[in-house]
Every structure is written in structure tokens, then in C-alpha cells.
Amino acid sequence: xxxxxxxxxxxxxxxxxxxxxxxxxxxxxxxxxxxxxxxxxxxxxxxxxxxxxxxxxxxxxxxxxxxxxxxxxxxxxxxxxxxxxxxxxxxxxxxxxxxxxxxxxxxxxxxxxxxxxxxxxxxxxxxxxxxxxxxxxxxxxxxxxxxxxxxxxxxxxxxxxxxxxxxxxxxxxxxxxxxxxxxxxxxxxxxxxxxxxxxxxxxxxxxxxxxxxxxxxxxxxxxxxxx
Numbered sequence: 001x002x003x004x005x006x007x008x009x010x011x012x013x014x015x016x017x018x019x020x021x022x023x024x025x026x027x028x029x030x031x032x033x034x035x036x037x038x039x040x041x042x043x044x045x046x047x048x049x050x051x052x053x054x055x056x057x058x059x060x061x062x063x064x065x066x067x068x069x070x071x072x073x074x075x076x077x078x079x080x081x082x083x084x085x086x087x088x089x090x091x092x093x094x095x096x097x098x099x100x101x102x103x104x105x106x107x108x109x110x111x112x113x114x115x116x117x118x119x120x121x122x123x124x125x126x127x128x129x130x131x132x133x134x135x136x137x138x139x140x141x142x143x144x145x146x147x148x149x150x151x152x153x154x155x156x157x158x159x160x161x162x163x164x165x166x167x168x169x170x171x172x173x174x175x176x177x178x179x180x181x182x183x184x185x186x187x188x189x190x191x192x193x194x195x196x197x198x199x200x201x202x203x204x205x206x207x208x209x210x211x212x213x214x215x216x217x218x219x220x221x222x223x224x225x226x227x
Contacts, residue, residue: 005029006117007048009039009065010083011057015106019052022110023117036060040068043075050121052113055084055095063098070099070158077146077159079120083108096199099158123187124159134169139211141169150211160185161204164197168215173227175218197222 006028010016020030031048033039036057043051051069055062062082069075079101095103101120104113134141138151146162148155157165163185168176176184178197186196201223205212216224 005031005046005048007031007033007039007043007051009033009036009051009057009062010054011035012054015054015083018110019113022114026114026118028117034058036062036065039065043069043078044072047075048078050079050081050117052081052083052117053100055082063094066095066098066100073156076156077124079124079159081113081116081120083113093195093199096196097203099160101160119187123163123185134166136214137211139208139214141166150209155207157204157207160200161207164200165204165208168223168225172225175221175224177222181222 004027006023008016008019008023008030010019010032011034016032016034020032023030028049031042031046033042037059039051039053039057040060042048053062053065057065062084066080066082069078069080076099080099081102081104082095082100083104083106085106101124102116104116132142132144134143140149141162142148143166146159148157148162148165164181167181167184181197185200201215201217205215208214214226216226218224
């Protein structure tokens with residue numbers, strides 16, 4: 001797939017046609033898959049710029065597809081927007097914990113979905129950084145290469161997790177509120193919630209192992225990276 005190709009994994013033919021038309025009108029190429037297994041195969045064969053993923057899919061549901069995409073180094077960096085009729089908070093939280101970047105509930109506005117897609121693509125795009133490498137006590141963050149290593153061993157982070165770690169690391173010693181992190185990492189007022197930040201911080205700490213305590217919780221305010 002091209003760098004502007006979006007993979008739509010959705011079993012409803014009318015929704016597929018609606019999404020494909022709106023994406024193409026917005027300048028994207030649209031690739032489609034009608035079930036979870038087909039979606040995984042297409043994503044692995046030709047990694048897309050982003051994935052629009054239905055939750056209730058035949059064969060393999062959207063949660064499992066998301067989990068597999070984030071496990072595979074070839075597709076881990078592709079942002080995922082979950083598209084589903086299930087709007088319960090627990091489903092949104094599970095999707096975010098598995099690595100989804102956004103969550104849109106049916107029925108939805110195609111124009112809003114395209115705007116959300118542009119937003120996730122923008123925040124995943126490489127950006128020039130003031131410092132190229134951040135390092136301390138065995139933790140190294142290479143800004144240009146988007147690579148994190150712990151005691152010399154590389155750690156696989158999603159693009160959002162990397163951006164969150166970099167934001168905290170660059171502001172070491174300062175408390176960053178959840179609203180500030182939502183704005184700087186997610187790039188817009190993410191539907192709802194500060195729990196989005198908490199979920200990603202928890203996943204990030206798990207991946208940082210014994211470096212996890214470098215990210216301190218400031219109760220009732222936000223987070224701080226140790227000086």
C-alpha cells in the first residue's frame with residue numbers, strides 16, 4: 001500500500017462503500033477487507049498508513065486484530081481507529097489498552113472520521129525535535145530514529161507511547177497535567193477523557209520495566225518524569 005493508503009476492515013458493505021468514497025474524496029487511497037483474517041493478511045502484506053477497524057467482525061474480532069497488528073513490527077506503527085456500534089466505556093478502554101489511537105461510534109459522520117484520521121496521521125508523523133537523543137541511567141530515547149532502548153536492549157513502543165515518553169522526558173522535573181498531555185500527544189481534545197492518558201502511562205510503565213518509576217504520578221494533577 002502507498003504511504004497514503006488506508007485499510008478499512010469492515011463487514012458492512014454500505015459502510016465500506018461510504019468510507020472508501022469519503023477517503024478517496026479526501027485524497028487517500030482505500031484498501032478494504034471484509035473480515036479480521038483478511039484484514040490482518042492485507043496489513044502484513046502491504047502495511048497501510050492507518051487502519052479503520054470495525055470491532056464486530058466475522059472470524060476474528062477487532063480487538064484480536066488490533067492486538068495482532070500491534071504485536072507485528074511491520075504494522076505496529078500504523079495508527080488504528082476503531083469503528084463500532086458498541087459505545088460502552090469498557091470497550092473504549094479495552095481498545096485503547098490494546099493500542100488503538102481513536103474510537104468512533106456508529107452511526108458516525110464520515111467528515112468527522114476523516115478529520116480524526118488526519119489528526120492521528122499528523123501526530124504519528126515524524127517531527128523535528130530540539131534534542132536528538134535523550135539518555136539517562138541506561139534509558140535512551142533516539143528522537144530521530146524513534147527508538148527506545150533499556151540498558152542497550154531495544155523496546156518496542158507504539159507511536160503514541162513513544163510520543164508520550166518523549167514529552168515527559170523532555171519536560172523532566174515538571175508536572176504535566178493530563179489535559180496538557182492530551183493536547184501535546186494526541187493533538188486534540190480526545191473524546192472524553194483523561195483516562196486515555198492513564199491507560200497509556202500504565203502500558204508505557206509496563207514496557208519500561210525497572211525504569212517505570214521514572215514516571216511519577218502527581219495525584220489529582222498528572223505526571224512528572226524524574227529529574
